[in-house]
Amino acid sequence: MGEEANGKINALGVQIGVSSTGTRDDYISLTDIARYKSDEPNDVIKNWMRTRSTIEFLGVWEELHNEDFKPVEFERFKSEAGANAFTMSPSKWISTTNAKGIKVKRGRYGGGTYAHVDIAFEFASWISPEFKLYVIKDYQRLKADENSRLSLEWNEKRLFTKINYRIHTDAVKENLVPNIKGKGGKFVYATEADVLNVALFGKTAKQWRDENPGKQGNLRDGATLHQLIVLANLESMNAQLIKEGRSRQERAEYLNAMAREQLSALADNPTVKALEDGEAGGAA
Template sequence: MNKIIKDTIHANGIDIGIYTSDFENEYISLTDIARYKSDSPDDVIKNWLRNKDIIEFLGLWESLNNPGFKPVEFDGFKKQAGSNAFTLSPKKWIESTSAIGIVSKSGRYGGTYAHSDIAFEFASWISPEFKLYIIQDYKRLKTEETSKLSLNWNLNREISKLNYKIHTDAIKANLIPPELTPIQISYTYANEADLLNTVLFGRTAKQWRDENPEAKGNIRDHATIYQLLVLANMESYNAVLINQGKSQAERMSLLHELAVQQLSTLDRLELNSLPGIEKKNND
């Protein structure tokens, strides 16, 4: 699992690291949280893991979220937990049960991290008051993140609009003979737009509207940031292909190749998969 540091929680004078590897599940540093209680955070974490209730909680979390979790090994820890002789380190827990909720890292950002569900449980054990400070700043980070995503969405939407103007100018210059009526010209624009819609979304604007009669706006208004980014690139590329005199069938094939290539790159960055790109119009 490659670690990507996202941000830092500032809770009552303590900086607490956060990372994610998939942009969905966030892992919070138990080591940093433990420093609120002691200068020996590893010992604090080990003491926490000695509790029977905690072992049962961790086992339930893994059972719900981790298909590879080893229940037999977990039962062994559960039977021993709470006894005076019982000790358990994060590394031993991870290696014995194939747990994913707690992660032990080395290097610059090393330490023990846990999924946010587990980290908040640990913070409650450290101090209910300190947990509230953590949650307060965590909410601030999530609000800022949502704001940035909204800004990026709007920015990419505007880029898409600008590229659409370039796109339609290319259509006007190369695909619309002077003798066509305004209705025919409008149809040609719609046809080219739906070429892009079909390549990227797997459906035309009308098909999307028929499937979503209650939705506000159009198919592109409901696109993700990443769909809009690919759409903007497709519009620019389509304008170039039109100027080169490529037929619509040729352009659709080339645009499909471009979209697949770019979406594959986004997939390698572990971004959410985008629907419909595998569908290709062979008309």
């Protein structure tokens, strides 16, 4: 499920655990939902899973989302479901069909049976249609709070790159501009900014404008979080290289290699992905 954070939703006084990855692929505790109906939540879940309609629903969900799902075993369960002798548990379903929509978490705190939100809402509806609505409502509240927090962290990252940019321009001013007479200083700032642009984006600000005549803003406004993080690092490094007296060609080559290395390292970082998904959700 990626890097998880534990959250809670409240439906009619029932505290329900949520394993959140910052995306909509969250898993909600069926064990907690079942407590609305009984003090024996495991029995409630097993009773729900032994019905034919549930097996059919779970099977279709897996076929849509899980390439490793075992359809032959699913068909056998579907043919047996509903019979008096038929029994089903989360562990049996997972181990036999290789399902991923339901998970069993071990542990004294936060343990139990969890299911993808699609499945959890279906289970809540079986418990009580009214209860399901309260579960959905507070889950939406949780996601709104989460998106707000992620959006704040995104904006903080943008602020961080602006602070680094000031360090970068100060280095240019103190070490390069004194060697340029008249209005040339402005040209130095723009050129040094393009050293970073080419290293990271592969093009200058002017090239981007020429390629995107109808777009507002500039090349960096459309940067991903991966790129913003790397840009902040490039600005700090370029400031240091300027102070060391490195030539523009040396710096350009070094910074490009650094950008490629760092973008590769961040490509599969779950925390960065969660932040980017949060930004997308907040902008929707």
